[in-house]
Amino acid sequence: MSLIVQKFGGTSVANAERINNVANIVTETYSKGNDVVVVVSAQGDTTDELIAKGNEINPNASKRERDMLVSAGEQISIALLAMAIEKLGFPVVSLLGWQAGFQTSSAHTTARIKRVIPNRIRKELDKKCIVIVAGFQGLSRYDDITTLGRGGSDTSAVAIAASMHADLCQIYTDVEGVYTADPRLVKNAKKLKAISYDEMLELATLGAQVLNNRSVEMAKKYNIELEVLSSMVKAPGTIVKEIGKMEKMLISGVAKDADIARISIVGVPDQPGFAFKIFSKLASKNINVDIILQSIGHNGKKDISFTIPKDRAEDAEKLVNEYAEAIGAKETIISTEVAKISIVGAGMESHAGVATKMFEALYDAQINIQMIATSEIKVSVLIDKKDADRAVTAIHDKFFEQ
């Protein structure tokens, strides 16, 4: 008998039919003799509807009251799922975040889980109940309802799995697993059987978001085996776990991120400190800089280019223009017509030539590389946005089809 934590997102419980489907998955797992704890998000658009209701009355309401409002969403979904499971004749109980023992920081709307004290969950499991827990929410030390911020239900599930030493934490979603590339883009994309925590983290930040990053970090820290799988299609998903050196795939995926912008400052004086200053200015405005490229100084001048999230492009441009003027740089160039293509693979660490193979694929497809960045398990290139989809396919075929 195993302890299995299952998490279902808002799409999986969007209406009565889907809730019944989830009830079937849960009770099937239970019927195999497992203890089952289920973490559920609010139904489909409930959270957005509640936020809209609140904004109609006061768009500047306190975060405490926003949390009070929004956390009603999961309360509704856990009760409905419990009712559906009752109809199938199984013992079940639904628990709110505070009932399930979620203690969080008091940073309303973006609270962090401090600990889970799963006494009540354990008591209900001992009574042979299926336990349904409201994701995304907890209680501060002031006895106020908190929420973990968007995507928080994944983290709720992993936190329960960690605190109870669960054997497996299944994250049900609307995709069947983690693929070697976006299956909507690359028709030969393959579902991965397994992937390491680090690769999963890199893929998430690279725009192939299937799992919330905080939850993967927590799973890694507590060594919780995750499975990403579909609530609609019955098939094994992708296991996320620590992977031994020998089993490591050379590369596990190709990802595209088109929501970025590139900024270049041309003619920066070639003196120490200029780069530091511009990046600390951006950091102070919470603008994350990703790839950075600096030309070698020439005639006492150099160029600095970097990428940022597209939705911060305007803020960044304003800041950079002021700075460029102040230091007498020649000009600033901003472009949102760029995309970042990355390959991720824990096997790279021990294999040379992976980057070369990627560049070769791009050369064969006559795609120009603007910038390059590498880490232990990742190679990223910046290219023209119009070439992005072609680049993903070319790289994917090079690695997976030969």
Place this chain on the structure above:
Amino acid sequence: MSLIVQKFGGTSVANAERINNVANIVTETYSKGNDVVVVVSAQGDTTDELIAKGNEINPNASKRERDMLVSAGEQISIALLAMAIEKLGFPVVSLLGWQAGFQTSSAHTTARIKRVIPNRIRKELDKKCIVIVAGFQGLSRYDDITTLGRGGSDTSAVAIAASMHADLCQIYTDVEGVYTADPRLVKNAKKLKAISYDEMLELATLGAQVLNNRSVEMAKKYNIELEVLSSMVKAPGTIVKEIGKMEKMLISGVAKDADIARISIVGVPDQPGFAFKIFSKLASKNINVDIILQSIGHNGKKDISFTIPKDRAEDAEKLVNEYAEAIGAKETIISTEVAKISIVGAGMESHAGVATKMFEALYDAQINIQMIATSEIKVSVLIDKKDADRAVTAIHDKFFEQ
């Protein structure tokens, strides 16, 4: 400085505009230097919508999960009201039933308040906060969310007032107070300045429902002064309190109840025990019998007539028919074309002739009386439903217009 508890029902917080209106009433009371605790029901039809959602999935769901589902309704309304008050610039905090210290029995959907431990409320009042409390809900000793059943928010408000020794408990509703008769029916109906707890209780059971009976009983027990008033019209309402003998009005109101049925069993053997048996059968099915009339035995046979709630008429008829057949009674007659007209007045206790005056009014209007029942502070008559409205006006005029 006084401590004032204000209760607003679902209609009063049905949409953003009405919530803003309630926020104005609350902050005005607070601005006069009062401590204010506000009890709120779920918005308009939220409770019914949630129940419908649950029924779609499982019409036989457990009461525990029904409570979990439905109690999300007040959570939404307290947060929205708090947000509206924040917008007006006042310090405010919303509290769920369990946060406000409502400890109840574990009879889900019809829980009884055992006690209110208002520590958190007091702490927030000490911080000069307006406190918004979710009505209708509490926590069982198993740490499960319970609801008090329909109309429970009135009781929540009175329970807080009792536990905190509030100076006044205002029940805001969609009528301006308690009237001498239904103002939609009798154009000369007058708003009462004050009424005693007992009169209020009789009027509620007589179909002039303005206050939930449990809340009036609790207010009487703890001697909490209630005020029934409108959230839409700014005017003093009706005070419900203990009234000294001298101030007692002869009668305080005329009420009509048309949701009843009359059943007559003709030709019951005139022997002990027959009446007892039929009424215990009805009681076992939770059918409340109101007025009972038994003819004097004649030729070893007698007739028994009684009234019951109209929505139980079918159940009752089936039961009575079986019984009548078994004991060889002649026939059963059922009629739903009846209405009960009642006058209520604490002053009757010390004044003779009140009933006579009522009968005189009916005689003048040529309305036939089918049955009569009296108590210390009430006289009820059963008449033809078609005469009901005319009867109310005739009686009202007799007592209030002369």
